[in-house]
Amino acid sequence: MTSSLPTRPGPDLAHDPDLAAVAPVIRALRERAPLVHCITATVSMEIVANGLLAAGARPMMTETLAEAPVVTTVADALAVNLGTLSTDAMEGIPAVVEVAVRDGRPWVLDPTAIGLAPVRTPLARGLLDSRPAVVRGNASEVLALVGSGAGGRGADSLAVPESAEAAAREVVRKSGGAVAVSGETDLVLDAGRRALVARGTSQLTRVTGTGCLLGALTAACSVVAEDGFEAALAATVWMNVAGELAAERAAGPGSFRMELLDALDAVGAEGS
Ligand SMILES: Nc1ncnc2c1ncn2[C@@H]1O[C@H](COP(=O)(O)OP(=O)(O)O)[C@@H](O)[C@H]1O
Numbered sequence: 001m002t003s004s005l006p007t008r009p010g011p012d013l014a015h016d017p018d019l020a021a022v023a024p025v026i027r028a029l030r031e032r033a034p035l036v037h038c039i040t041a042t043v044s045m046e047i048v049a050n051g052l053l054a055a056g057a058r059p060m061m062t063e064t065l066a067e068a069p070v071v072t073t074v075a076d077a078l079a080v081n082l083g084t085l086s087t088d089a090m091e092g093i094p095a096v097v098e099v100a101v102r103d104g105r106p107w108v109l110d111p112t113a114i115g116l117a118p119v120r121t122p123l124a125r126g127l128l129d130s131r132p133a134v135v136r137g138n139a140s141e142v143l144a145l146v147g148s149g150a151g152g153r154g155a156d157s158l159a160v161p162e163s164a165e166a167a168a169r170e171v172v173r174k175s176g177g178a179v180a181v182s183g184e185t186d187l188v189l190d191a192g193r194r195a196l197v198a199r200g201t202s203q204l205t206r207v208t209g210t211g212c213l214l215g216a217l218t219a220a221c222s223v224v225a226e227d228g229f230e231a232a233l234a235a236t237v238w239m240n241v242a243g244e245l246a247a248e249r250a251a252g253p254g255s256f257r258m259e260l261l262d263a264l265d266a267v268g269a270e271g272s
């Protein structure tokens with residue numbers, strides 16, 4: 001993909017220790033530009049698509065039951081977000097996931113706003129059997145996934161990642177993959193590893209869809225990372241460092257949203 005716009009300088013991959021640890025994944029993603037099929041909330045489609053493009057991946061969205069499984073056959077990874085859950089998506093998601101599993105493509109589950117919602121909650125729990133490479137959610141969502149608590153306040157968490165570690169471990173046991181619990185300090189773990197990422201900015205919670213974008217970026221990273229844990233850690237660090245840079249440059253939530261896209265591009269960009 002070519003761009004005539006200059007990249008504004010951002011943090012160097014070598015000089016920030018958190019970025020340095022995930023630099024190979026960031027570089028490999030930009031080299032590969034993976035195509036990510038995203039089934040995501042209508043409210044977040046735009047930021048997810050533009051965020052993936054800014055990072056160096058390529059997005060593809062579908063909503064239609066009859067088309068979604070076909071699109072998955074040509075994608076490098078699948079991101080499933082239950083955010084606004086259309087009737088088509090409700091029926092189509094299991095079929096789309098089945099195609100990803102059949103074709104050996106990594107897929108990421110983002111169980112947005114599960115808890116009380118009567119369709120998405122059992123759907124998300126059932127999808128753990130299809131072995132997502134990563135489950136990414138906020139703490140309330142991860143707790144609800146294993147039946148602890150009634151979820152958050154809409155799409156927002158009422159809990160902190162630290163309180164969801166036991167639940168995350170249970171999800172790891174059920175899914176066989178990694179789990180990334182987002183919040184002020186993100187928790188990423190799988191059966192053998194655990195990382196805390198105390199980066200980012202609360203401004204990320206003032207713009208809708210940043211969690212959805214993190215899930216989609218995790219799916220993109222999972223194409224080039226060794227495994228789900230590496231992918232989740234790389235995406236989490238990338239997103240949070242970009243958030244910090246955007247917060248330095250923004251005047252409020254509107255410009256933060258715009259700066260976040262520039263910052264996803266700027267993090268570790270060639271020559272920065
Ligand atoms: N208080 C905070 N301080 C720093 N970063 C945060 C904070 N809250 C959320 N984030 C970051 O914002 C992004 C979205 O996370 P979150 O808001 O928890 O997701 P969701 O939108 O699914 O609830 C993540 O990268 C997370 O690390």
Ligand SMILES: Cc1ncsc1CCOP(=O)(O)O
Nearest residue numbers: 041083155208209210211212
């Ligand atoms: C507002 C809203 N309602 C249903 S999904 C959604 C977006 C949630 O996005 P995020 O949790 O990533 O901010």
